[in-house]
Amino acid sequence: MRGALVLGVLLLLSAAVWCHDASPPGKPALIGCRSPDKETFTCWWTPGSPGGLPTVHRLYYHRAESKDVRECPDYTSGGSNSCYFDKSQTTLWVEYELTVVATNALGNATSNTLRIDVMNVVRPYPPKNVVLQVKQSNDNPYLFIGWQSPLNKTKTYGWVTIKYQLRVRPEKSKEWKIYDTDLQRNFSLHTVDPKVTYEVEVRCALDHSTWSEWSTTASIKIPGSSQKDRLLWVLMLVSLIPLLTAVCALVVKRNSVKQCLLPPVPGPKIIGVDPRLLKSGRAEDVVSALFGNQKLANMKARTEETEEFISVSDSRDWLLPDERLSEKVRSLIIPNSFVFGAKTQSFELEKAADGKENPVLDRSSSRPGDGRTPLSPAPELQSLRASKDAASRSAGQCPAHSYVDIPTPEDCRTPEATSDDYSRVKGVHGEDVLLEEERVPPCPDAQIQPANVASDYSRVAEVNSDTTVLLQNLPVCKERQHHDAGWTVGKKPEPPGTEVSTGSSTQLVGSGYVDSVPNFC
Amino acid sequence: LPQRLLCSALMCKAVDIPDLLDRASQRSDKLHSLSNMLALELESDLPAIGRVTMPRPAMCHTSSLLTPNDKEQALQVSESTLMSLARSLLKAWQYPVGVLSNSANLLPHQSKASISNKLQELQEHSRNLEDGLDVLSGKMGPTAQILSTLPYRGGSDLGQDKMSKLINFNFLLSCLRRDSHKIDSFLKVLRCRAANMQPNLC
Numbered sequence: 001m002r003g004a005l006v007l008g009v010l011l012l013l014s015a016a017v018w019c020h021d022a023s024p025p026g027k028p029a030l031i032g033c034r035s036p037d038k039e040t041f042t043c044w045w046t047p048g049s050p051g052g053l054p055t056v057h058r059l060y061y062h063r064a065e066s067k068d069v070r071e072c073p074d075y076t077s078g079g080s081n082s083c084y085f086d087k088s089q090t091t092l093w094v095e096y097e098l099t100v101v102a103t104n105a106l107g108n109a110t111s112n113t114l115r116i117d118v119m120n121v122v123r124p125y126p127p128k129n130v131v132l133q134v135k136q137s138n139d140n141p142y143l144f145i146g147w148q149s150p151l152n153k154t155k156t157y158g159w160v161t162i163k164y165q166l167r168v169r170p171e172k173s174k175e176w177k178i179y180d181t182d183l184q185r186n187f188s189l190h191t192v193d194p195k196v197t198y199e200v201e202v203r204c205a206l207d208h209s210t211w212s213e214w215s216t217t218a219s220i221k222i223p224g225s226s227q228k229d230r231l232l233w234v235l236m237l238v239s240l241i242p243l244l245t246a247v248c249a250l251v252v253k254r255n256s257v258k259q260c261l262l263p264p265v266p267g268p269k270i271i272g273v274d275p276r277l278l279k280s281g282r283a284e285d286v287v288s289a290l291f292g293n294q295k296l297a298n299m300k301a302r303t304e305e306t307e308e309f310i311s312v313s314d315s316r317d318w319l320l321p322d323e324r325l326s327e328k329v330r331s332l333i334i335p336n337s338f339v340f341g342a343k344t345q346s347f348e349l350e351k352a353a354d355g356k357e358n359p360v361l362d363r364s365s366s367r368p369g370d371g372r373t374p375l376s377p378a379p380e381l382q383s384l385r386a387s388k389d390a391a392s393r394s395a396g397q398c399p400a401h402s403y404v405d406i407p408t409p410e411d412c413r414t415p416e417a418t419s420d421d422y423s424r425v426k427g428v429h430g431e432d433v434l435l436e437e438e439r440v441p442p443c444p445d446a447q448i449q450p451a452n453v454a455s456d457y458s459r460v461a462e463v464n465s466d467t468t469v470l471l472q473n474l475p476v477c478k479e480r481q482h483h484d485a486g487w488t489v490g491k492k493p494e495p496p497g498t499e500v501s502t503g504s505s506t507q508l509v510g511s512g513y514v515d516s517v518p519n520f521c
Numbered sequence: 522l523p524q525r526l527l528c529s530a531l532m533c534k535a536v537d538i539p540d541l542l543d544r545a546s547q548r549s550d551k552l553h554s555l556s557n558m559l560a561l562e563l564e565s566d567l568p569a570i571g572r573v574t575m576p577r578p579a580m581c582h583t584s585s586l587l588t589p590n591d592k593e594q595a596l597q598v599s600e601s602t603l604m605s606l607a608r609s610l611l612k613a614w615q616y617p618v619g620v621l622s623n624s625a626n627l628l629p630h631q632s633k634a635s636i637s638n639k640l641q642e643l644q645e646h647s648r649n650l651e652d653g654l655d656v657l658s659g660k661m662g663p664t665a666q667i668l669s670t671l672p673y674r675g676g677s678d679l680g681q682d683k684m685s686k687l688i689n690f691n692f693l694l695s696c697l698r699r700d701s702h703k704i705d706s707f708l709k710v711l712r713c714r715a716a717n718m719q720p721n722l723c
Contacts, residue, residue, distance in 0.1 A: 038592070039591065039592055064577060064578070064579055065579055087591065087592070087593070090591060091590045091591060092590045092591060093588070093590055093699050093702070093703060094590060095577065095578055095579070117578065117699070119699060119702055153722070157546075157709050157712065157713055158709060158710055158712075158713035158722075158723030159592040159595060159596075159706065159709070159710055159713075159723055161550070161709055207553070207702065207705065207706070208550075208553055208554050208557045
């Protein structure tokens with residue numbers, strides 16, 4: 001009764017007051033109430049427009065059947081603009097009528113009346129401490145989810161019955177899967193995939209009340225490999241074994257692999273000419289070698305044979321007439337082509353200043369008339385040339401500059417051919433090769449020449465006997481810097497009975513050819 | 522769960538009251554769930570004017586029954602009294618639920634079929650619970666047997682016009698919701714008290 005009177009007076013006051021600068025407060029509005037535990041509840045309001053003066057808000061309530069108006073017992077526990085009703089103030093299954101009044105010096109304003117039954121505003125807070133654990137069950141992982149009640153009570157049922165609900169989804173999915181757990185505070189999810197991150201949220205309700213908000217999201221990644229991953233690893237390992245064995249085999253047999261992939265380029269070789277016979281030095285052997293067996297060796301044998309050789313010398317003791325040699329040469333069958341090209345192992349000859357200082361070269365100046373049949377490079381050269389021509393025509397190239405130069409056909413003349421690394425063969429005289437007399441040409445432009453046609457070459461003056469080529473004593477040109485670079489000289493063990501010319505050393509140059517380029521193999 | 526032995530002259534029977542209470546509270550839980558759903562469903566469709574003119578909950582035919590209204594009171598009252606109260610409330614709704622169920626088809630509501638189904642289910646649960654509580658109260662003593670009479674004076678007809686029908690329906694369902702919550706709460710407290718050595722922790 002008194003409360004109603006007070007309210008009435010306040011209302012009159014608010015009506016009578018006029019404002020100047022400040023104004024009476026705006027009308028507050030009661031938002032609602034919430035009981036998180038079915039034992040207490042809190043109500044909130046929003047203040048109206050401030051009047052510019054300090055405003056006080058008061059909440060008044062009374063229970064439905066009673067006229068007894070009371071003021072809010074606690075304005076602070078629930079936060080600002082709230083009223084908290086503790087256990088002693090809370091009555092269920094009874095209607096409350098609530099009002100908020102805002103007052104300032106100039107007046108007051110009353111809010112709407114809110115009627116509530118605490119039973120209807122029960123809504124718990126979300127569950128606490130959501131815990132995720134990955135556990136194993138028969139080699140399969142499963143997700144164990146645990147949480148705690150938002151209330152402090154430990155009993156599962158009694159005055160209040162809490163039931164829970166959780167939702168799960170893989171990280172990237174947008175759809176949740178909902179599971180009811182009733183009174184349980186844990187849940188085991190078996191339908192999880194390895195290597196996937198899952199998000200989990202839990203909420204609860206009291207006695208069929210409104211559901212709480214969803215708890216904070218907890219996430220966890222299921223470790224381990226799936227069946228697919230395991231299979232992949234197994235397959236990878238299995239496929240690695242043959243790979244490893246192949247690599248091992250390659251490493252072990254690298255030499256033979258090298259031989260296979262990068263076969264050494266054979267030096268000049270003439271099919272049907274057995275170099276061993278030439279080496280022997282005997283006339284009949286040479287003749288038979290050159291003119292006899294003219295059967296073609298098979299390609300395989302040829303590739304195995306690596307070298308052919310011509311020894312060179314500086315002296316100019318003899319000359320060969322042209323015609324005789326040509327006749328003999330023409331009768332020969334043209335063998336298979338040589339491998340031409342800049343990459344071929346160069347037929348490099350050390351150029352000696354005077355032909356005497358370099359012991360490696362064969363300086364034998366055996367005279368025509370020695371027992372030894374001069375190496376007739378004529379037929380060899382001719383066939384060389386012929387095969388060269390054939391090769392060049394077939395390869396579309398001009399002969400390389402690795403060999404003793406023989407007059408090439410007109411269409412094949414290349415600028416390099418005119419370099420001063422070669423001696424031009426003027427002709428063939430009998431079994432000797434006549435070389436042109438060369439003037440000392442200027443050093444050619446380094447760019448024109450291919451790299452391996454370096455200044456390692458010596459000019460051949462003439463071919464002398466069967467194993468000697470006489471080198472010309474040429475003045476050094478400026479570019480010729482590295483004569484001694486990378487000699488690969490090997491000496492083939494001479495078979496017994498090989499005649500060695502007296503006087504100067506008749507060392508066989510190289511194992512067939514002279515090159516300054518290191519071997520591939 | 523502790524078992525109580527009731528020994529009569531010749532025989533001792535093992536009476537599993539907690540178990541019976543457990544079953545009873547499960548059924549009362551279902552009952553409350555149904556009434557809650559129904560009340561909310563109809564309340565949402567009620568126009569504002571209906572809410573204003575609806576009778577206040579104090580007008581419910583069961584409101585004269587004095588019951589505990591908070592946890593302390595529920596724990597202080599004897600178990601037999603709680604049982605008696607639960608049973609009285611349940612009994613008081615036997616007839617009105619029938620009226621609701623019969624009137625559902627005439628209800629001016631779009632989902633009246635679903636409402637009708639729920640009401641029928643509710644009726645069945647109510648009957649089953651009544652029977653169960655009768656058995657239970659027999660084991661709990663004479664006080665549990667007392668039934669308070671709470672007559673329903675609403676009549677079999679819920680109203681002549683659409684709005685009256687809706688309003689009355691809503692009003693009855695709101696009353697039912699409150700009372701089913703009471704029954705459920707009392708039985709669950711009873712269950713907790715019977716199963717625990719420390720009832721004050723319920």
